[in-house]
Every structure is written in C-alpha cells, then in structure tokens.
Amino acid sequence: MDRYNSAESLVCTLSPQGPVSCIRPMAAHNAAQYFLENFPGHTLYAVKTNPHPYILETLYESGVNQFDVASLSEVALVRKNIPKAEINFLHPVKNRAAIERAYYDYNVRTFAFDSVAELEKISASTNHSKDLTLLMRLSVSNRYAAHSLTGKFGVPSATAITLLKYAAKRCERLGICFHVGSQCLDPTAYKIALQKIKKITCAANISIDIIDVGGGFPSLYPGQEPAPLADYFSEIETALTEISLLNNCEVWCEPGRALVAETGSIIVHVDARKNDLLYINDGTYGGLFDAGLLGFRYPVKCLRKSGSADLKPFIFYGPTCDSLDVMPGPFMLPSDISEGDYIEIGQTGAYSSALRTPFNGFDKLQEAILEDAPMISMYNSAESATSALNAGKL
Numbered sequence: 001m002d003r004y005n006s007a008e009s010l011v012c013t014l015s016p017q018g019p020v021s022c023i024r025p026m027a028a029h030n031a032a033q034y035f036l037e038n039f040p041g042h043t044l045y046a047v048k049t050n051p052h053p054y055i056l057e058t059l060y061e062s063g064v065n066q067f068d069v070a071s072l073s074e075v076a077l078v079r080k081n082i083p084k085a086e087i088n089f090l091h092p093v094k095n096r097a098a099i100e101r102a103y104y105d106y107n108v109r110t111f112a113f114d115s116v117a118e119l120e121k122i123s124a125s126t127n128h129s130k131d132l133t134l135l136m137r138l139s140v141s142n143r144y145a146a147h148s149l150t151g152k153f154g155v156p157s158a159t160a161i162t163l164l165k166y167a168a169k170r171c172e173r174l175g176i177c178f179h180v181g182s183q184c185l186d187p188t189a190y191k192i193a194l195q196k197i198k199k200i201t202c203a204a205n206i207s208i209d210i211i212d213v214g215g216g217f218p219s220l221y222p223g224q225e226p227a228p229l230a231d232y233f234s235e236i237e238t239a240l241t242e243i244s245l246l247n248n249c250e251v252w253c254e255p256g257r258a259l260v261a262e263t264g265s266i267i268v269h270v271d272a273r274k275n276d277l278l279y280i281n282d283g284t285y286g287g288l289f290d291a292g293l294l295g296f297r298y299p300v301k302c303l304r305k306s307g308s309a310d311l312k313p314f315i316f317y318g319p320t321c322d323s324l325d326v327m328p329g330p331f332m333l334p335s336d337i338s339e340g341d342y343i344e345i346g347q348t349g350a351y352s353s354a355l356r357t358p359f360n361g362f363d364k365l366q367e368a369i370l371e372d373a374p375m376i377s378m379y380n381s382a383e384s385a386t387s388a389l390n391a392g393k394l
Contacts, residue, residue: 001023001054001369002369003368003371004369004370004371005371005372006371007265007267007303007342007344007370007372008303010368011267011303011342014366016267017269017281018281018364018366019266019267019268019269019281019286019364019365019366020267020365020366020368021266021352021353021365021366021367021368022265022266022267022367022369023052023055023264024262024265024349024369024370024372024373025054025058025369026371026373027263027374027377027379028055028058028059028062028259028260028263028349029061029062030262030377030379031258031262031263031378031379032059032062032064032259033063034229034378034379035253035255035258036064038229038230038233039233039236039253040233040236040237040240042066042251042252042253043253043255044064044066044068044212044252044253044254044255045059045064045067045068045254045255045256045259046068046215046254046256047068047069047077047078048070048074048256048354049257049350049351049354050263050264050350050351050352050354051074051353052353053077055349056077056081056082057081059259060082065082065084065085065086066085066086066088066252067082067085067086067087067088068088068090068254069088069089069091070089070090070091071091071098072097072098072101075087075089075098075101075102075106076106087106087107088108088111088112088133089108089110089111089112090111090112090137090177091112092112092113092115092118092137093114093118093153094121096121096124099111099125099126100126103125109131109132110132110135111132111133111135112134112136113134113135113136113137113167114139114153114155115155119166119167119170128170130170130172132170132172132173133171133172133173133174133175133209133210134167134170134171134174135176135210135212136164136167136175136176136177137177137178137179138154138155138157138177138193138196138197138200139154139155139156139157139178140154140180140189140192140196141189141192141193142179142180142181142189143189144180144181144184144188145180145181145182145183145184145189146181146182146183146184146185146218146296147181147182147183147294148182149179149181150181153179154179157196157199157200160204161203161204164176164201164204165204165206168206173209174206174207174208174209174210175208175209175210175252176200176208176210176212177211177212177252177254178193178213178214179214179215179216180193180213180214180216181216182215182216182257183216183219183221183224183226183257184216184217184218184226185218185224186227187231187234187236188235189216190213190232190236190239191235193213194211194240194242194243195239195242197243198242208245209250210249210250210251210252211243211249211250211251212252213236213253214253215253215254215257217253217257218257218258219258219262219378220347220376220377220378221298221347222297222298222299222332223297228378236253256350257350258378260349261350262347262349262378262379263374264348264349264350264352264353265344265345265346265347265348265349265375266288266344266345266348267303267343267344268280268282268343269281269341270337270338270341270342270343271319273337273338273339276312276313276314276315277314277315277316278314278315278316278317278331278333278337278343279316279317279319280318280343281319282318282319282362283316283318283319283320283325283326283327283362284318284320284324284326284327285318285320285322285325285356285357285359285362286318286356286357286362287348287352287355287365288316288318288327288345288352289352289355290350290351290352291327291329292318292325292326295328297330298346298347298348299345299347299375299376300331300332300333300343300345300346301333301343301344301346301375302333302334302337302342303341303343307334307336307337308334308335308336310334310335311332311333311334312333313329313330313331314329314330314331315327315328315329315330315331316329316331318362319360319362320359320360320362321360322360344375346375346376347375
C-alpha cells in the first residue's frame with residue numbers, strides 16, 4: 001500500500017474514482033498502548049472487527065499478542081500472519097470440525113461455550129483432553145449499548161451454576177465471559193455484569209481462573225460521546241475487588257471497536273447531489289454498514305481547499321440500485337458541496353472492511369496508508385475532539 005501524508009494529499013495525487021479505504025497504523029498503536037498500560041488485566045483483540053493482516057500485525061507489534069476469533073478461517077488467518085500469537089476461540093457455538101482442526105492443527109486450547117451440548121461437543125472434538133481453558137458465556141444486560149447483542153448467546157443465571165460445575169470437571173482452567181453489547185455508552189454495564197458473576201461464583205463455590213469482561217468498549221462518533229475509557233477501567237477494577245478471586249485469577253478484555261475504529265477512514269466521491277441528498281460511491285453494502293443499518297453518524301470533512309464555510313446536514317445514498325443503501329446521518333458538510341467533490345468519512349476502522357460486499361459490482365476499492373492523526377480520538381486530544389463533535393463541526 002502506498003503512503004500519504006493526509007487524505008488531501010491522496011486526493012490531489014490520485015483523483016480516485018472509486019472509494020479508498022485508508023489505514024492509520026499509528027492510531028492502532030496508540031489505542032493498543034492505552035489498553036495495555038491501563039486495563040487491569042490482559043487485552044485480546046477481537047479479530048472480527050477488522051481482520052486486515054496489516055491491522056493484525058500492527059497490533060501485535062504494539063504489544064497485543066492474544067486474539068479472540070470466531071471461526072476457523074480467523075484461526076488460520078491469525079496463525080498465518082502471527083505464528084506466535086495466542087488464539088482464543090470464543091464464539092459460543094462452533095461445529096465439530098472447526099473445534100477439532102483448531103485444537104490439533106492450530107494449537108488452540110481456549111474455547112467458549114454456553115450450553116451443555118456445546119461443552120460436550122468441545123470435549124468430544126478434542127478427545128476429552130484436559131488441557132483446555134473453557135469460558136462459560138454468561139447472559140448479561142445490554143441496556144447501555146448502542147447495538148444490543150443479547151438473545152443469541154449466553155447462559156441465564158438460572159442454569160449458570162450447574163453448567164459451571166459441569167465444566168469444571170472437563171478443563172485445566174475455567175473462566176466466565178460476557179458481552180455488554182457493542183458501543184457501550186455507560187461503564188455501569190460492566191459493574192452490573194461483574195456483580196452477577198459474584199453471585200454465581202459464590203453460589204457455585206467454585207474457583208474461577210479467568211474473568212473475561214468481553215468487548216463493548218466504545219469509540220467516538222457524533223451523537224455518541226461516551227465517558228473516558230479510564231472510567232470504564234476504574235468501574236471494572238472496583239467491581240473486581242468485590243469478587244473473591246484467587247491471586248492467580250486472570251482478567252481479560254476483548255476490545256475490537258475501541259482498538260481499531262480510529263485506524264480507518266474512507267475517501268468517497270460525490271457522484272450527484274439532489275437538495276440535501278448526496279449520492280456517493282460507497283455505502284451500506286460497502287464500507288458504511290454501521291451508518292446504514294445501525295444509523296451511526298461518522299465524522300466527515302470535504303476535501304477541497306476553498307468553498308463555503310457554512311455547514312448543513314446531508315443524507316448519503318450509496319451507489320447500488322437498492323433503496324436500503326441509505327445512510328441517514330445527518331452528516332454536516334459545506335452547504336455548497338457538489339458533484340465531483342471528495343469527502344473523507346472517519347472512524348471506519350471497525351467492521352467497515354469486514355462487512356464489505358461486491359453487491360451490484362461496486363467492489364472496486366483502493367487501499368492506502370495515511371500518516372496523519374484521525375479526525376477524532378479517545379486517546380489523543382480527546383477533549384478538543386469532543387468539543388468539535390458538540391459544536392457540530394464533524
């Protein structure tokens with residue numbers, strides 16, 4: 001991938017007609033360093049968020065050496081690009097062939113489960129090996145999340161104690177994991193979940209080797225200004241002191257969005273304007289799924305040297321023939337923006353590339369590395385970034 005000082009210099013050099021997916025490796029490094037230095041435990045990267053090999057390698061070089069994967073393909077991807085990484089297969093439902101290959105071919109020893117059937121499947125697929133680390137996925141509230149993940153996975157409290165005791169006989173190390181939902185906007189969610197773990201472990205009278213607080217750690221988006229990450233870590237650390245943990249009990253987290261959202265941006269071309277509607281060359285079926293289906297607002301800026309300083313709200317339409325390919329925003333851009341202009345859309349490092357499809361043939365994509373800072377950040381100048389968000393400038 002070619003390198004550019006900024007999105008402006010890229011547009012000036014290339015005048016791209018297709019979307020350009022940009023990666024800022026320094027943003028990934030800064031986020032990784034923050035988690036490694038401040039989270040009270042081990043940091044795993046949730047590969048599903050952005051599986052780009054460059055991102056994986058950047059995070060590893062920055063000190064993140066544990067990875068949370070959801071499929072055999074992700075297992076193979078991590079092992080190919082980072083042979084010495086520790087891989088944790090934390091999808092609660094897997095097929096037998098995937099478990100067997102992960103265990104025997106890729107040396108994976110850590111698996112999640114949320115039912116007796118899954119637990120027995122893991123045991124049978126590994127020939128009842130006792131060198132396993134097993135994490136029971138507990139169902140917890142997602143009330144503070146921008147995108148709820150409840151319903152599909154998780155053991156309810158009523159059956160958690162029995163399942164935990166059952167699992168303790170089948171592994172070397174036993175743990176509990178949970179997920180408070182994607183883009184969690186209130187640190188209280190982790191406290192509530194950890195209090196639930198305290199009740200279960202006390203009732204079960206079983207020693208726990210690992211508590212995995214999962215992902216859900218937020219990034220900055222217009223209209224979604226969460227508390228500082230330090231508040232999340234403090235809430236977790238305080239709640240952990242109330243649980244009777246063994247001295248060697250490990251605490252894990254699995255950030256995805258918080259580690260990589262700031263690493264990505266997409267440069268798009270305005271193909272047409274109809275009043276407050278902008279037709280751009282990327283969309284919901286491309287790299288802007290969260291802006292379409294989930295209604296996330298991304299920070300945006302028009303990449304030109306002159307024009308109106310007055311901003312007005314716009315709605316984006318993607319390039320496909322499907323009317324569902326709409327991103328309501330609103331996105332604040334110059335009032336005189338027109339066909340032929342370029343827009344940089346920030347905070348797309350999370351899920352954007354992972355969810356991109358070739359629908360309607362709009363799959364031409366360039367990639368580039370940018371050396372400037374992201375538009376907004378949880379890690380650098382967060383106060384000024386939040387001020388810009390509140391002022392409607394992004």
